[in-house]
Amino acid sequence: MQNTDFPGNLYVVAAPSGAGKSSLVRALMEVDSGVRASISHTTRAPRGQEVDGREYHFVDTERFAQMAADGQFLEWAQVHGNRYGTSRQAVIDRLAKGEDALLEIDYQGALQVKQIFPQAVLVFVMPPSWEELRARLERRGEDSTDTIEQRLLNARTELAQAKSFDYVIINELFERALFDLKTIVHAQRLKYASQRRAKADTFAALHITDPE
Ligand code: 5GP
Numbered sequence: 621m622q623n624t625d626f627p628g629n630l631y632v633v634a635a636p637s638g639a640g641k642s643s644l645v646r647a648l649m650e651v652d653s654g655v656r657a658s659i660s661h662t663t664r665a666p667r668g669q670e671v672d673g674r675e676y677h678f679v680d681t682e683r684f685a686q687m688a689a690d691g692q693f694l695e696w697a698q699v700h701g702n703r704y705g706t707s708r709q710a711v712i713d714r715l716a717k718g719e720d721a722l723l724e725i726d727y728q729g730a731l732q733v734k735q736i737f738p739q740a741v742l743v744f745v746m747p748p749s750w751e752e753l754r755a756r757l758e759r760r761g762e763d764s765t766d767t768i769e770q771r772l773l774n775a776r777t778e779l780a781q782a783k784s785f786d787y788v789i790i791n792e793l794f795e796r797a798l799f800d801l802k803t804i805v806h807a808q809r810l811k812y813a814s815q816r817r818a819k820a821d822t823f824a825a826l827h828i829t830d831p832e
Contacts, residue, residue: 624737626715627817629808631655631722633801634730635745636775637700638757640791644745645724647798648805655720655805658711661687664702667762677707695725695732700774704729718818720805727781734784741808743801744785748792 635641645657661677663684672678679687684703688696694712696705706723714721723733733740747753753775757768782788787804791797808814816823816830 624739626712627718628715629655629720629805629814630711630715630733630737630740631720631743631805631808632730632733632740633722633724633743633745634727634778634781634785635791636747636753636778637771638753638760638775639745639747640756640794640797641724641745643794644789644791644797644801645722647794648722648801652802652805655722656714657722657724658706658714660704660706660723660725661693662702662704664704676704694736695729697726697728697732699726699728700770706733720809727778727784731781731784739813741787741804742785743787743789743804744782745789745791745797746779746782748790752792 633641633645649655649657659673659675659677661679661684663679663681664676666672666676666678670676670678681703684696684705687693688705692708693705694708696703704725706725706729711721711723723729725733727744730742734742747756750772754768754772757763757771763771787800789797789800789804809818816828
């Protein structure tokens, strides 16, 4: 098994579509420059204002399959009919530099990452109720009625996987949910092993010499 003991922390955030995951992650990164979201590869077409290399690296199915065959993905999964994958090298480069990385991916990918990085912190974002999830999907105005029904159906499978995650955030009030996410990120950084790696000078000054 490869060594995954990198100095940076790895956070993985998953949620059913409409639970508010993307807004939470965006807001976290606005207030915390120490954590950066990895940019995934996908076979789906760009939507609206999306720019290649910013929201995603948009690739065709052949290129995606080649990258998967070459082992370039830390994880990949089929989600809502398209393929999505996380670049292994980009994540490892960041963690190796002692910087924190965040993956905003689906539950299948999250569970794959936990197999490879047992120390990854898995966060599941839930809506407060089915009524609210439906209302949010409808308010977004992005999807047809059929798509919304499909997303609600998929959400049943997704919510059943929450039990495999380390933390659950119920996104009822945005500010509260953001506070919860910031708290998880902060608590992880305060763990002994994280402090030992991030504050090596302080530990040395205090003559704490146990290995990292
Ligand atoms: P969307 O197409 O709406 O941007 O994303 C659809 C779903 O795919 C979301 O749940 C999103 O988090 C997930 N996703 C995005 N990138 C990745 C990835 O690299 N791997 C996996 N497994 N899921 C991803």
